[in-house]
Amino acid sequence: MGAQTGQPLVLVVEDERAQREVLGYNLEAEGFRVACAADGEEALLLVEEEQPDIIVLDWMLPTVSGIEICRQIKTRPETRSTPVIMLSARSEEVDRVRGLETGADDYVVKPYSVLELMARVRAQLRRARPSTAGIRLEFDDIVLDSETHRVTRAGTELKLGPTEFRLLSTFMEKPGRVWTRDQLLDRVWGRDIYVDTRTVDVHIGRLRKALGQHGGSDPVRTVRGAGYALG
Structure with a gap:
């Protein structure tokens, strides 16, 4: 498609x-x-x-x-x-x-x-999926504005790459939901593109680094044997 x-x-x-x-x-x-x-x-x-x-x-x-x-x-x-x-x-x-x-x-x-x-x-x-409608998403001290493509944490703007932005959007739409690597590949990269599941881990690491640019705890949770979740 x-x-x-x-x-x-x-x-x-x-x-x-x-x-x-x-x-x-x-x-x-x-x-x-x-x-x-x-x-x-x-x-x-x-x-x-x-x-x-x-x-x-x-x-x-x-x-x-x-x-x-x-x-x-x-x-x-x-x-x-x-x-x-x-x-x-x-x-x-x-x-x-x-x-x-x-x-x-x-x-x-x-x-x-x-x-x-x-x-x-x-x-x-x-x-x-509120991010597709340009709606502002909030989780704890993180604010994501999908219309302006800006993310702030505790009022400070963060620098995220496009893939990390889409990952964070996915997590913030459904906090607490556990996403498998395959589900994240489908949602963030799309089925038409072949990407190794290990690539997800790499970008999760980059997202964690970006969210911790100015301090603060890591909000991304690794669920052993399942995948990742926010909170």
Whole structure:
């Protein structure tokens, strides 16, 4: 996919090929990375493998229904916070309520406006990945402004390289979450570029050095056998 490195990954789960292609084309045109699944089993596999930032999920699917996929996503700690936009031809209030009660963050009735759906995707991502919307992030005495590309600690500006900035953005979006090296490679470098997992360790070391430029404790935690976390 031709999107920029570090851009949010959208998983489209839709069994109708024409709909998948239209959604994929429009999402890529918006600058997102896109993964697609044609049935429920493939969707659950991709959720585990790809760790998407948001899921656009059709209700009626072969093998496993969208409702069941949504339920599983929202009951797993590692995917509970992933936004899900449910697509359905069911327009009755009882169906909307069922979809939302299952955990869907938004419910869109078919046929829908592609432009409106793109707006809903962006709205959910602003909540899930605030750095992509230019929102200021704070953790303890660290402040990251993704719009001006500035980072300060205790009021003093820090000098970070672009890779270290993206790493810190990822950590600050979800403090406490443990990221594996592979997940950081996907989020920070992108799947289209081959980078050895040891490269992650090198850049984590640079990030730690940058955060400690003017003193202060190391906020990046190494989780043995798992990866890294902030705080």
